[in-house]
Amino acid sequence: MNLRTVMILGALSAFGPLAIDFYLPAFPAMAQAFATDERQIQTTLAVYFLGLSIGQLAYGPAADRFGRRKPLLFGVGLFTLASLACAYAPNLQTLVMARFVQALGGCAGMVLSRAIVSDKCDAVASAKVFSQLMLVMGLAPILAPMLGGALVNVAGWQSIFLSLSLFSAAALLAVVLGLPESLPAHVPRQPLSGALRQYLRLARDPLFIGHALTGGVAIAGMFAYIAGSPFVFIKLYGVPAEHYGWLFGINAAGFILVAQFNARLLSRRPPGWLLVRAVWVYLLAGLALLMVSALHPAALWPLLLPLFVCIASLGCIIPNASACAMNGQGARAGSASALLGCLQFSVAAMAAALVGVLHDGSAVPMSLVISLCGLLVVSVALLTRRRQAKAPA
Structure with missing residues (x-):
């Protein structure tokens, strides 16, 4: 796969995370603009997670029926229009609805980029x-909070959505110009009427579900960090809001570096072998946190060290788990990618919500959810590995 295609797919994959990370520094300004508190503004984050989860299920069957290109063009166009609606939302209710539609558009790139790779x-x-896509996607959490904070100070929160x-x-x-249809002409198109049946087949595949x-669950740990870190860094430890992006970026840099190291390791070891070892690193760092x-x-630095290891280890876990789940899906790659993404963001939304429910004015809720995710990740990965070893060749 050439560099141009990887860059385009990376940008498309970054839509979902970018629309989260970019506006986090704007929460106080948005709360002031809509005469509410930051907890109400967090509703726009929760509804975005919901849209990402639901929307992916629609794009999967559409991609297997119409090819990858047409649903992708529709989704990116929808994201563009919904972002404009967010910028000019007259009240919080309109903003919440626009964020939901924005998520429905943004998830197209996430689903279809995985399908195109498959x-x-x-x-x-x-x-x-x-792993290469992690390099492009990883720039979003490094640059987005810093740029978002700067834009809010200079041009207001609306400039983020513009x-x-x-x-x-x-x-x-x-x-339009550089990404042709990737689904081969000889591959039979899957009827939309069989979408539910296709999802049920995937749900009964223990290896697919295990890797997904x-x-x-690993991504859920990341979203627990995203949900909890503004309070922990800014409110609890007094980090200036304009410096929050730097701390966020350091962790994202670790994620990128490990993802690139993982790409090199794949020349020597298969993705499943690397996966079952990386999950232990994540668990141990989560328990230390x-x-x-x-x-x-x-001081904040004792928390930052194990947190850095947690986030960095995801650079090995996420690409290998995705590759194992998508392996051999063929004509149903769109549906497999959609279900994979739906599961990921559904679990992530629950983890982010749990951090809020457990909020007690300390860093413990965020750390507890991350460590629980680590325990679940190791358990599921080991169980899936055993099933794979027993499966007929």
């Missing part, structure tokens, strides 16, 4: 491409 690559090559609209419009043009949940949080340290 169309063109085998399991090992897919894991390498997914920038998202411009970014998606540029990506739409890139798809391994990646999904919980132990440090329970001690309520006066």
Whole structure:
């Protein structure tokens, strides 16, 4: 797969995360603009997670029926228009609805980029491409909070959504000019009427579900961090809001570096082998984070060290779990990618909500959810590995 295609797919994959990370520094300004508190503004984040989960299920069957290109163009166009609606929302209720529609558009890139990689690559090559996509996707959490904070200070919170609209419009043009249809002409198109049956088949596939949940629960830990870190960094430890993006970016840089190292390791080891080892790193770092949080340290740095390891290890877990889940899906790659993404973001939404429910004015809720995700990730990964070893060749 050439560099241009990887860059376009990376941009498309970044839509979902970018529309989250970019506007986090704007929460206080948005709360002030709509005469409410930040807890109500967090509703726009929760509804976005919901839209990402639901929307992916629609794009999967559409991609298997009409090919990858047409649903992708529709989704990116919808994201562009919804971003404009967010920028000019007259009240919080309108903003919440626009964010839901924005998520419905944004998830197209996430679903279809995975399907396109599956169309063109085998399991090992897919894991390498997914690792390369982490480089492009990882720039979003590094740059987005910093740029978002700067934009809010200079041009107001609306400028964030206007920038998202411009970014998606540029990506739409890139798809039109540089991303041809990837589903081979000889592959039979799957009827929309069989969508539910296709999802049920995938749900009964223990290897697919196992790998999907391994990646999904790991991503849930990341979203627990995304939901909890603004309070922990800014409110609890007094980090200036304009410096929050730097801390966020350091963790994202670790994620990127590990993803690129993972791409090199794949020349020597298969993705499943790397996956079952990376999950242990995630678990141990999560437990260390919980132990440090329970001690309520006066300084922030003791928390940052295990947190960095947690987020960095995802650079190995996510691409390998995705590659293992998508391996051999063939004509149903669109539906498989959709169900994979739906599971991931459904679990992530629950983890983010749990951080809010457990909120007690300390770093413990965030750390507890991350460590629980680590326990589940290891359990699911080991169980899936055993089932795979017993499966007939």
